[in-house]
Amino acid sequence: MKIKKILNNFINFVIPDYCFICKEVLENNETQICDHCISLLKEPECFCKKCGKPTDLNQDWCNICKYKKIYYEKMFVAYYYDETLKKFLKKVKYNPSEKIFENFDICYNLFLNNEQLKELAILKDNLDFVLPIPIHLERQKLRGYNQSVLLAQVLEDCYGIHYKTDILKKHKNTKFFFSLNKKEREKELENAFEIINFEAIKNKNILLLDDISTTGTTMNNISKLLLENGANSIFTMCLAHGE
Numbered sequence: 001m002k003i004k005k006i007l008n009n010f011i012n013f014v015i016p017d018y019c020f021i022c023k024e025v026l027e028n029n030e031t032q033i034c035d036h037c038i039s040l041l042k043e044p045e046c047f048c049k050k051c052g053k054p055t056d057l058n059q060d061w062c063n064i065c066k067y068k069k070i071y072y073e074k075m076f077v078a079y080y081y082d083e084t085l086k087k088f089l090k091k092v093k094y095n096p097s098e099k100i101f102e103n104f105d106i107c108y109n110l111f112l113n114n115e116q117l118k119e120l121a122i123l124k125d126n127l128d129f130v131l132p133i134p135i136h137l138e139r140q141k142l143r144g145y146n147q148s149v150l151l152a153q154v155l156e157d158c159y160g161i162h163y164k165t166d167i168l169k170k171h172k173n174t175k176f177f178f179s180l181n182k183k184e185r186e187k188e189l190e191n192a193f194e195i196i197n198f199e200a201i202k203n204k205n206i207l208l209l210d211d212i213s214t215t216g217t218t219m220n221n222i223s224k225l226l227l228e229n230g231a232n233s234i235f236t237m238c239l240a241h242g243e
């Protein structure tokens, strides 16, 4: 262990590692993202108790949840989707050559030190499994991975909740969301997913997991689909909530 550390320090000295976000040289105790960039990530303080959307006042429900049918019980949100996290996730998703997820240390930091996820630790015994939102097969081939599955692996390690990838399939290769407005996004998402294992969801309490939730439409559509096909309850979680 000691030798490994000395060796790592030496390698870092000869070929320094750079912060994935700000490109500054990393200190020896830092992995992938520097402490400064991590300190910039903000946990939500005022947010809707139903969908997790950031709100100005600490209202129980945001204006959307007051009028729209929300099928899941609650959304757990780890962070605001601010500039730091935006840069991070864009690189993860659209520059897969950077291979940030080959080393999961950063995700463990993101999940384990998060205040908002403490309630999840209490809820975990009532959950049957985590369901990472699938991406279309073609996109997965291009990217080499589904970032939500990688997050589910970290969540499994942190909280001991198993995840399943054989339940849901995305059969529509939706356009890149960055280029779409809210209305276009909702249209793209209609009927984009299908259940491929009906037996596995019967009477189950499921946690849907995604990296970003912008409008919450994907989570809500899938929750509806799962409940209509026999699931008992749906909770949702995302690394960051935009809007």
Ligand SMILES: [Zn+2]
Binding pocket: 019, 020, 021, 022, 023, 024, 033, 034, 035, 036, 037
């Ligand atoms: Zn940095």
Ligand SMILES: [Zn+2]
Binding pocket: 048, 049, 050, 051, 052, 053, 061, 062, 063, 064, 065, 066
């Ligand atoms: Zn809401």
